[in-house]
Each structure stands twice: as C-alpha cells, then as structure tokens.
C-alpha cells in the first residue's frame with residue numbers, strides 16, 4: 001500500500017512516503033513558528049521526487065498530538081483535504097506513540113515526554129513486544145512529580161524520549177533505573193508505517209472523525225468554570 | 236469555470252461553489268455564534284476547533300448542493316487573511332490539500348477584498364471603477380476600486396471597527412451578543428435626540444474613529460445613573476447609530492464627490508444595517524449615482540464572495556504558490 005505520513009504537532013514537522021515496508025521518502029522541516037503552511041508544498045515535492053501522482057496514494061496518516069493545537073490542526077486539515085480529494089482513508093496516530101516507535105532497542109518501558117508548560121508534561125507509556133508497541137498509558141497531562149512517582153512504582157527500567165523538558169528532574173527522580181534520549185521529532189515514514197498497521201488491523205477511516213488530542217481545556221473554558229464556581233459559592 | 240471557495244477567518248465555517256465569479260451554485264455557512272455567545276466575543280481557540288470539526292462536512296455539502304463533484308472544480312480559493320490565525324490555517328490548509336490532491340490551481344484571498352465581491356454576485360453587471368465602504372466587526376475600509384485587483388485605500392478606522400463599535404455600544408447598553416443587530420432593533424424604538432459627540436476630530440479626512448463616540452455613550456449612561464434617572468436606552472441606541480452612520484456617510488460621499496465616481500457599494504456585516512443602507516440610498520439618489528449593497532446573507536462572512544474574488548484574481552494574476560502563508564494582519568498590498 002502506498003502511504004503518506006505527516007506530522008506537524010511538534011516544532012519539527014515531517015512528511016514521509018512508504019510503499020508497504022519500503023521507505024521511499026522522508027523529510028523534516030521547522031513548522032513552528034509559522035511553517036506548517038509549507039507542508040502541502042513539501043508533500044508535492046515528496047510525491048514528485050518518488051515519481052508518484054497524488055492519486056497513486058492509498059492511505060493518509062497524520063499525527064494528532066499531543067503538541068501544539070494549532071500545529072496539529074494544520075496537519076489534520078491537510079490530511080483531511082488530501083484524503084477527501086483522493087477518496088482514500090485517513091488514520092490518525094498519537095504523537096507520543098510515534099516518538100516511542102523511534103526507539104527500537106530498549107527492553108523496558110518507553111516513556112515519551114513533552115513539555116506541557118506550568119510544571120506539567122504530556123506523557124504516555126509504551127512497551128515494545130517483538131515488533132509491536134503496546135500502550136500501557138495513553139497520552140495524558142502529568143504534573144512532573146506525579147509522573148516520577150508513578151514510574152517509580154513500576155519498578156522497571158524506563159527510557160524517556162523527549163524534547164529536553166525536565167530532563168534532569170526525571171532522570172534524577174528515577175535514579176539508575178532511567179535513561180533519557182533526546183527525541184523531539186516524529187519520522188514521517190515511521191508514522192506512515194504505524195498508520196498502515198493500524199489500518200490493516202481495524203479498517204477505521206477517520207476522515208470526518210479525526211481530531212487533535214485536546215488534553216487541556218481552553219483558557220476561556222477554565223475561566224468560565226471559575227466564574228460559575230465563584231457565582232455558586234458567593235452570592 | 237467553477238470555483239470552490241472556503242472561508243474560515245472568523246466565526247463562520249463556510250464553503251461555496253460559484254460559476255464564473257457570478258452565479259452561486261451553493262453557499263452553506265455554519266455560524267459558531269452560539270458557541271461564543273456565553274463568552275461575549277469570539278474565542279480564537281474555540282473558533283479554530285469548530286472550523287476543523289466542521290470544514291469537511293461544509294465543503295462536502297457545498298459540492299452536493301451544487302450537484303458537482305470535485306473533478307468539475309477548476310480552482311480552489313480560500314481566505315488567507317486578515318483574521319484569526321487558527322481558523323485561517325484550517326481553511327487554507329484544507330484548500331491547498333484539495334488542490335494538491337486533484338492537481339488543481341489554488342489561490343489565497345484577502346477577506347476584505349472578498350467582501351467587495353459579494354456585490355458582484357448580487358449585481359452581476361457591476362463594473363469598476365467604483366467606491367466601496369467595507370464595514371464589519373473587523374474592518375472599516377473606504378476603498379476606491381479602479382479595476383479588478385486594483386485598489387486604493389482612501390480611509391480606514393483609527394481605532395475600533397464600525398461593527399466592533401456597535402457591539403461595544405450594545406454591551407454598555409446591556410444588550411445581547413452579537414450586539415449590532417440588537418442595537419439596531421432597540422434604536423428603531425427610539426429617537427436620535429441625544430447629542431453624543433460635539434466635534435468630529437477627523438473631519439476633512441477619509442478616516443474613521445469610533446472610540447470617542449463609545450466613550451461619550453458610556454459617559455451619558457453614567458450621567459443618568461448618577462442622577463438616579465432612568466437610562467433612555469432606546470434613544471441612546473438611536474443617537475449612537477445615527478452618529479456612527481453619519482460618519483460613514485460623510486466620508487463615503489465626500490470621496491464620491493471628490494473622485495466623481497458613478498457607483499458606490501457597501502459591503503461587510505454592518506452593511507446589513509437598515510439605517511445605513513437607507514442613508515446611502517438617499518445620498519446616492521440625490522447625486523444620481525448608482526448604489527449597490529448585497530442582500531444580508533451575502534454581507535456577512537460567506538465563501539461565495541471568496542470564490543467570486545478568486546475567479547477574478549486568478550484570471551488577472553494567476554494562482555498562489557502551495558506554500559503561501561496565512562496573513563492574520565493582512566492589509567492591502569496592492570497599490571495602497
């Protein structure tokens with residue numbers, strides 16, 4: 001199957017093309033700030049360089065975050081537009097799973113961590129079994145201390161993959177049971193491969209339903225809740 | 236040529252199919268007003284989320300209502316600015332991807348220019364040169380259109396946009412959101428008997444200012460409250476509207492006289508205001524020049540105007556590159 005993978009949820013975006021197990025193209029570009037607009041042109045360049053017309057594509061795979069909400073929306077909008085115009089399915093993959101898939105050798109738990117500001121991180125927990133990654137915890141927003149505490153209780157070596165945020169704290173918190181590897185961008189071809197496997201297993205087309213992982217509420221919603229709580233308790 | 240238009244710059248998710256820049260085959264618009272009403276204004280993040288949730292269904296609906304498939308479309312046009320960056324990115328990204336997938340040309344459109352083209356949809360035999368006042372929640376621009384794609388900005392607002400001023404006035408009068416239509420309704424029950432601003436600080440220019448008028452309104456309301464008198468809300472609304480409309484009429488028709496134009500247009504969301512339309516009609520009639528304004532549903536944001544604008548621009552300037560960025564603060568870069 002000829003598959004396009006794209007992700008724009010992290011500061012470095014990516015486009016990859018695979019044909020079954022063969023990686024044909026992969027490129028990364030800075031998409032923050034304001035580079036996500038270049039993704040369609042990059043896809044066009046990728047297709048031209050492997051000699052494919054757009055209509056040769058059979059599946060589109062897009063990263064759905066966590067990450068920059070604006071960034072993820074650009075990637076998903078591009079993926080939806082392509083899948084719709086070509087009449088092919090769309091599969092979305094969470095960015096942390098795609099990061100975890102970057103590492104092939106670690107025997108223990110793999111924990112991708114990305115800065116989510118205000119002393120929190122986006123983190124998920126994965127374990128490699130043969131060629132498959134199983135998800136032990138889906139992406140969530142964790143206070144840094146809580147994540148350290150939770151991982152300590154697993155009593156298993158942990159490999160952190162991340163953008164550098166809280167690196168020293170995380171490794172110090174787990175002592176010798178942890179390693180940290182800087183891994184802050186998704187590989188387009190790896191993402192395409194994950195999507196292809198997912199598609200073959202579940203055949204679930206997310207053309208209309210695929211949306212970013214919004215793990216946090218918006219400022220406006222938080223303020224509204226605080227307002228209504230004040231109203232409820234006070235007068 | 237059939238053009239697919241896409242519009243996501245503020246709080247309406249819209250798509251349309253327009254033939255040769257003139258005939259609307261479909262023009263569905265999904266307003267998010269309800270989602271933002273409780274916050275008293277458009278929340279950019281919520282708007283961007285809604286755009287992504289609804290855009291594909293909207294495009295699909297536009298094509299189905301037009302009775303055509305994507306393979307019949309010859310050009311994809313999307314708003315690239317000005318507007319809220321999150322929403323603009325959704326519309327622009329999906330438009331580029333549709334064009335890329337179907338190997339079609341793509342063009343990015345200036346939203347303010349698109350508003351002018353609502354008039355070309357409503358009155359197909361319009362021809363430049365003409366004068367157009369675009370008034371909405373985001374802009375107040377007096378534009379001289381020499382030819383398709385050739386504009387001169389004569390005047391713009393120095394502070395609030397006209398629609399913004401109406402919304403703010405409605406808020407201080409305790410009316411609902413969005414305030415413009417509520418203010419207009421209330422004004423109909425009152426008389427414009429209360430003078431609000433004494434002097435027009437920008438008299439003689441083509442520029443606008445509404446903040447002084449808004450401050451005067453707030454001061455009047457406070458004045459009544461301090462004296463423990465009932466606030467004459469309907470009269471205040473009528474007075475505010477009368478004064479705001481007078482500013483708009485003064486600049487536009489002074490420019491019409493100075494430039495000796497034969498056609499004056501109104502566009503933008505505030506062009507739905509009846510008082511404004513009537514005063515423009517009256518002034519144009521007095522001068523024996525042509526006046527046109529789109530029907531209300533084409534005055535507010537929609538994608539048919541984007542498609543129409545795209546048609547004319549494409550034939551004059553060709554397509555946009557696929558890596559075209561969004562321009563949240565886009566202003567007029569053509570012969571400004």
Ligand SMILES: [Zn+2]
Pocket residue numbers: 346350371373503504535536
């Ligand atoms: Zn507008």
